[in-house]
Amino acid sequence: MSQQSGVIARLMRNGKIDEHDAWWVRGEDWRAAKKEADAWRMKAEANQRYLDEARGHLAVRTSLSVTLGEKVHDLESKLAAANLLVATLREQVTAIIWAQHHQLKDDIEEWRSAAASRSAQVRNLEKQLLDEKEEHAEVVGKYSHKVDDLEELLNDERNEYEIVLGEKCSLLSKVESLKETVEELTGKVALLEEEQRVVVEPDEEEVQPIIEVYTKSKTEQVFITPVAARYKKTGPCSRRDWDEQEGRARAGEQVMWDGPPANRPQPHKGDLMTIWRNNGVITIYTITEVLDPSQRLDSWADNVGQQDRSVVFLSSPKEVKWSAWIKMGGHKRCQGTRRIVNVGKDIIEYYHNHPLK
Numbered sequence: 332m333s334q335q336s337g338v339i340a341r342l343m344r345n346g347k348i349d350e351h352d353a354w355w356v357r358g359e360d361w362r363a364a365k366k367e368a369d370a371w372r373m374k375a376e377a378n379q380r381y382l383d384e385a386r387g388h389l390a391v392r393t394s395l396s397v398t399l400g401e402k403v404h405d406l407e408s409k410l411a412a413a414n415l416l417v418a419t420l421r422e423q424v425t426a427i428i429w430a431q432h433h434q435l436k437d438d439i440e441e442w443r444s445a446a447a448s449r450s451a452q453v454r455n456l457e458k459q460l461l462d463e464k465e466e467h468a469e470v471v472g473k474y475s476h477k478v479d480d481l482e483e484l485l486n487d488e489r490n491e492y493e494i495v496l497g498e499k500c501s502l503l504s505k506v507e508s509l510k511e512t513v514e515e516l517t518g519k520v521a522l523l524e525e526e527q528r529v530v531v532e533p534d535e536e537e538v539q540p541i542i543e544v545y546t547k548s549k550t551e552q553v554f555i556t557p558v559a560a561r562y563k564k565t566g567p568c569s570r571r572d573w574d575e576q577e578g579r580a581r582a583g584e585q586v587m588w589d590g591p592p593a594n595r596p597q598p599h600k601g602d603l604m605t606i607w608r609n610n611g612v613i614t615i616y617t618i619t620e621v622l623d624p625s626q627r628l629d630s631w632a633d634n635v636g637q638q639d640r641s642v643v644f645l646s647s648p649k650e651v652k653w654s655a656w657i658k659m660g661g662h663k664r665c666q667g668t669r670r671i672v673n674v675g676k677d678i679i680e681y682y683h684n685h686p687l688k
Contacts, residue, residue: 468566553675554598554618555605556588556668567634573606575630586648587628590621590641591668597621597641598670603682604645607665613656615682616645640668649685 559570576586590598598604598618606614622642631637657663659681660674671678 551675551679552596552598552602553605553671553678554591554602554668555607555662555665555671557607557609557665560609560611567637572631572634575628586616586645587626587642588645589627589631589634589637589668590643591670593639593641596670598643603679604643605661605671605678607662609664610653613651613653613661615649615651615678617647618643619646620644649682651681655681 557569558573559568562568562570576588580586588604598621600618600621602618604616604618606616620643622644624639624641626642627638627640651661659677661678662671
C-alpha cells in the first residue's frame with residue numbers, strides 16, 4: 332500500500348474523511364485504504380464488543396463482589412456473634428466445670444471422710460472381733476481345762492471307787508471268814524466255860540477279850556502330768572513350758588511345775604511327780620516343796636484355768652523307759668495333772684530301787 336493510501340486510511344479511521352470525500356484518491360489507493368479502514372473498523376468493533384463484554388463481566392463481577400462483600404460482612408457479623416456465643420458458652424462451661432470440680436472435690440473429701448470413718452469402724456469392729464475371739468478362746472480354754480480336769484477327776488474317782496469296791500469285797504469275804512472263825516471260837520469258848528465252871532471260884536472275874544486295832548500308816552503319793560510331743564502355735568503349751576524347766580535345770584535353777592487342780596488330792600513334800608511323754612522316756616521327780624499359786628512363774632501367765640494351782644519344786648529325776656513304764660502298768664494315755672491310784676506302789680518301788688539318771 333502506498334503512502335497516500337495509508338494517509339487516507341488513517342484519516343478514515345479517525346473519521347476525518349469518509350468514502351465520499353476521497354474522490355480525489357486513485358482507485359487502487361482507495362481500495363487499499365478502504366480495505367485497511369474496514370479491517371481496522373472490524374477490529375475496533377471486535378475490540379468494542381470485547382470491551383462491552385468485559386464491562387458486562389466487570390459489572391457482573393462488581394455485583395458479585397458487592398454481593399460477596401455483603402455476604403462476607405454478614406458472615407463476619409455472624410462469625411463475631413458466633414465467637415461471642417462461643418466465648419459466652421466457654422465462660423458458662425468453665426463456670427459449670429469449676430462448679431462441678433468444686434462439687435466433685437467436696438464429694439471426694441466427703442467420700443474420703445466417710446471412707447476414713449468406715450475404715451475406723453471396720454478397724455474397731457476387727458479389734459472387737461479379735462478381742463471377742465481371744466475372750467472366746469480364753470473361755471473355751473478355761474472350760475476345756477475344767478472339762479479335762481473333771482474327766483480326769485471322774486476317772487480317778489472311778490478308779491478309787493473300783494479299788495475301794497475291791498477292798499470292800501475283800502473285806503466282806505474276810506468278814507465272812509472272821510464271822511465263821513468267831514462262831515467257831517465262840518463255841519470253843521462256851522465249851523471251855525462249861526469245863527471251867529466247876530473249878531473257877533464264883534467271885535472270879537471274867538476274863539475280857541483283847542481287841543486289837545489296826546491303823547494304816549501314811550505312804551507316798553504319786554502324781555502324773557503330761558508333756559506334749561509337739562509345740563502349739565497358740566495358747567498354753569506344756570512342751571514349751573517343760574523346755575523352759577529343762578533350761579532352768581541346765582542353768583542350775585530350781586525345776587518347778589503346776590500341781591493338780593484345787594478340787595483334787597493335793598501333793599505333799601516327799602511325794603513323787605511323774606513327767607509323762609507318749610511313747611517316750613518317763614521322768615520321775617521327788618517333790619521337795621509345795622508352794623501357793625503366788626509363786627507361779629511369769630511365763631505361765633497364758634495357762635488359762637491354772638491360776639489357782641499350787642507350785643511344786645522337783646528334784647532327783649529318774650528316767651523310766653516306755654517299755655518298763657507299760658510293764659509296771661503305767662498310763663498309756665494321760666490328760667492333765669492328777670494323782671495315780673492304781674499302780675502307785677510299783678512306781679514308788681521302782682523309783683527307790685533305781686539310781687539317779
